[in-house]
Amino acid sequence: MIICLYAGLLVTLAMLIAWIVQWRAGNAGWVDVFWTFSTGAALAAVALAAPGVMWRHWCLAALLLVWSVRLGGHVAWRVATGPEDTRYAQMRAAAPSRFQARMFWLIIGQGPVSGLLALSVYQAAAQPEAAITGGDVAGLGVLLAALAGEALADWQLRAWRADPAHRGGICEIGLWSLCRHPNYLCEALIWLAYPLIAVSLQRPASWLAFVAPVLMFLVLRYLTGVPPVEAAMAASRGEAYRLYQARTSAMLPRWPRRS
Numbered sequence: 001m002i003i004c005l006y007a008g009l010l011v012t013l014a015m016l017i018a019w020i021v022q023w024r025a026g027n028a029g030w031v032d033v034f035w036t037f038s039t040g041a042a043l044a045a046v047a048l049a050a051p052g053v054m055w056r057h058w059c060l061a062a063l064l065l066v067w068s069v070r071l072g073g074h075v076a077w078r079v080a081t082g083p084e085d086t087r088y089a090q091m092r093a094a095a096p097s098r099f100q101a102r103m104f105w106l107i108i109g110q111g112p113v114s115g116l117l118a119l120s121v122y123q124a125a126a127q128p129e130a131a132i133t134g135g136d137v138a139g140l141g142v143l144l145a146a147l148a149g150e151a152l153a154d155w156q157l158r159a160w161r162a163d164p165a166h167r168g169g170i171c172e173i174g175l176w177s178l179c180r181h182p183n184y185l186c187e188a189l190i191w192l193a194y195p196l197i198a199v200s201l202q203r204p205a206s207w208l209a210f211v212a213p214v215l216m217f218l219v220l221r222y223l224t225g226v227p228p229v230e231a232a233m234a235a236s237r238g239e240a241y242r243l244y245q246a247r248t249s250a251m252l253p254r255w256p257r258r259s
Contacts, residue, residue, distance in 0.1 A: 138197075
């Protein structure tokens with residue numbers, strides 16, 4: 001599984017370049033673009049290099065590239081055409097003199113995260129069963145559904161924001177009425193596909209595949225996802241956003257409570 005280490009090192013190198021690019025561009029959102037594209041390429045290479053069955057390798061590599069191009073393209077368009085992501089804008093405003101140093105340490109940790117995600121991809125690709133398994137069907141079904149859900153959430157938010165009447169408001173339509181961060185929920189679910197494909201009682205190491213969904217859920221829910229977005233939204237929307245928080249769950253979908 002040394003290939004997983006190489007994947008992490010490749011993404012780390014890409015993120016060092018991303019740090020320079022975002023510094024020169026004055027928009028820290030470019031780091032998300034670099035991470036998504038470099039992680040997709042590195043993990044697709046891991047899928048192709050793993051032992052196992054070739055059709056599964058190519059299927060996983062193709063889906064990783066689809067994930068990368070879809071998400072990376074969405075983020076790149078948003079960064080190129082809009083203001084800086086509220087998470088980074090808030091960091092910049094809070095400590096302008098320390099912003100680039102904080103960004104460096106934030107960025108440098110993303111390579112190891114990709115290396116850990118590679119463990120899950122490797123275990124899924126290394127599934128030795130030549131025939132299509134129930135795990136293959138379940139994993140690919142979850143992955144495709146989560147990809148579609150994330151794309152739908154992004155489209156709904158983009159369409160809602162396009163209406164000038166919604167400026168300064170809170171999106172509560174479609175998937176955004178069921179939880180405050182449906183895009184993060186679907187992103188975490190994407191990574192659940194790999195343990196579903198990988199896990200086998202005959203392969204104890206295959207349980208390492210659960211690293212990806214657990215890691216992505218924790219990162220998105222408690223570190224770089226929900227907390228900074230919620231802080232920025234509460235600061236800009238005030239009481240209206242706190243009421244939205246009270247009636248709508250963070251990432252687990254449910255019908256909203258009445259205010």
